[in-house]
Amino acid sequence: xxxxxxxxxxxxxxxxxxxxxxxxxxxxxxxxxxxxxxxxxxxxxxxxxxxxxxxxxxxxxxxxxxxxxxxxxxxxxxxxxxxxxxxxxxxxxxxxxxxxxxxxxxxxxxxxxxxx
Amino acid sequence: xxxxxxxxxxxxxxxxxxxxxxxxxxxxxxxxxxxxxxxxxxxxxxxxxxxxxxxxxxxxxxxxxxxxxxxxxxxxxxxxxxxxxxxxxxxxxxxxxxxxxxxxxxxxxxxxxxxxxxxxxxxxxxxxxxxxxxxxxxxxxxxxxxxxxxxxxxxxxxxxxxxxxxxxxxxxxxxxxxxxxxxxxxxxxxxxxxxxxxxxxxxxxxxxxxxxxxxxxxxxxxxxx
Ligand SMILES: [Zn+2]
Numbered sequence: 001x002x003x004x005x006x007x008x009x010x011x012x013x014x015x016x017x018x019x020x021x022x023x024x025x026x027x028x029x030x031x032x033x034x035x036x037x038x039x040x041x042x043x044x045x046x047x048x049x050x051x052x053x054x055x056x057x058x059x060x061x062x063x064x065x066x067x068x069x070x071x072x073x074x075x076x077x078x079x080x081x082x083x084x085x086x087x088x089x090x091x092x093x094x095x096x097x098x099x100x101x102x103x104x105x106x107x108x109x110x111x112x113x114x115x116x
Numbered sequence: 117x118x119x120x121x122x123x124x125x126x127x128x129x130x131x132x133x134x135x136x137x138x139x140x141x142x143x144x145x146x147x148x149x150x151x152x153x154x155x156x157x158x159x160x161x162x163x164x165x166x167x168x169x170x171x172x173x174x175x176x177x178x179x180x181x182x183x184x185x186x187x188x189x190x191x192x193x194x195x196x197x198x199x200x201x202x203x204x205x206x207x208x209x210x211x212x213x214x215x216x217x218x219x220x221x222x223x224x225x226x227x228x229x230x231x232x233x234x235x236x237x238x239x240x241x242x243x244x245x246x247x248x249x250x251x252x253x254x255x256x257x258x259x260x261x262x263x264x265x266x267x268x269x270x271x272x273x274x275x276x277x278x279x280x281x282x283x284x285x286x287x288x289x290x291x292x293x294x295x296x297x298x299x300x301x302x303x304x305x306x307x308x309x310x311x312x313x314x315x316x317x318x319x320x321x322x323x324x325x326x327x328x329x330x331x332x333x334x335x336x337x338x339x340x341x
Binding site: 082103 | 174
C-alpha cells in the first residue's frame with residue numbers, strides 16, 4: 001500500500017461504481033486496549049463480504065482522508081484512510097494506519113468475495 | 117528441576133504467536149525429551165493490527181505472512197505436528213460452542229494427550245483466548261475422570277494473581293531461551309518492535325525482564341470447578 005493520492009484513488013473508486021461489489025469495513029482499537037488502559041472504552045465494528053452497489057463514491061480531505069460511498073438506499077463511509085493499493089486480484093484495499101503502523105480502519109472493495 | 121514425563125502434549129491456542137509468548141520454552145524442553153507435541157492453532161491472526169507505516173502488509177496479505185511465520189516458529193520449537201484449523205481471528209467466541217468443544221474432543225481422541233496447554237478461561241484478556249480455553253475445559257470436563265489429561269492454563273489478565281494466586285506450575289526455561297527467542301523472532305510481524313526494544317535494552321545493559329526468558333508459568337485447571 002502507498003499513501004493516498006487523491007486523484008488516483010478517486011479514479012479507482014469510480015471504477016467500482018454501479019457494479020455488484022463486496023465490501024470489507026473494519027474499525028478497531030485492538031483486543032488489548034482495555035488490558036493496557038482500563039479506562040478505555042473499546043468499541044469496534046467488522047463487516048466482511050456484504051454485497052452492495054454504490055452509485056458514486058468520493059475521497060475527501062487531507063490525510064487522513066474520508067471515503068464515502070452513496071448507495072441507492074444509504075451510505076458507507078470510512079474516516080481515517082491513509083494508504084491504499086489495487087492488489088493483484090484487482091481489489092481496492094484502503095486502510096488507515098496510525099502513527100505506530102497499526103491498522104485503525106479498513107475499507108476494501110472487490111468484485112469477488114474476500115476469502116472467508 | 118526435572119519435568120514430569122508426558123505421553124503426548126496437545127497445544128490449543130487461537131493465534132500464531134500465542135504459543136511463542138506463553139509456552140515456547142516448555143514445548144522445546146519436552147521436544148528435547150522426545151515427547152510428541154501437536155499444536156492446533158485455530159486462526160491465522162488475520163485481524164492483526166500491526167501492518168507497519170510504511171506498511172509491509174495489507175489486511176489481505178497478512179494471513180499468508182503469519183502462516184509462514186507460524187511454520188518457522190514451529191521449527192524453532194521442534195513442533196512437527198502443526199494443525200491450522202481455519203477459523204477467523206476474533207470470531208472464536210461467536211462460533212457454535214458445541215462445535216468448538218467437539219473440535220477439541222476430536223483432537224483429544226486422536227492424540228490421546230497426557231497434557232493440554234491452552235488459555236485460562238476468564239483470565240486471558242482476548243475474547244478468542246477465553247473462548248479457546250472454555251472449549252478445552254468443557255471437552256476435558258466431559259471425559260471420564262481417570263482418562264482426563266492435565267490441563268495447563270495461561271492467564272495474564274491484570275486481575276489474575278489477585279484472584280487466582282500465583283501460578284502453581286513454574287518452568288525454568290533458561291536452557292532453551294535461545295529457542296524461545298527464535299520462536300518469537302519467527303513471528304516478526306507481531307514481535308519485531310519487541311525484539312528491537314529488547315536489543316536496545318541489552319545494549320543498555322538492561323535486558324527484558326526474566327518473565328519472558330527465564331520462566332514460563334501456568335495454572336493447572338480443575339475442570340470441575
Ligand atoms: Zn492471542
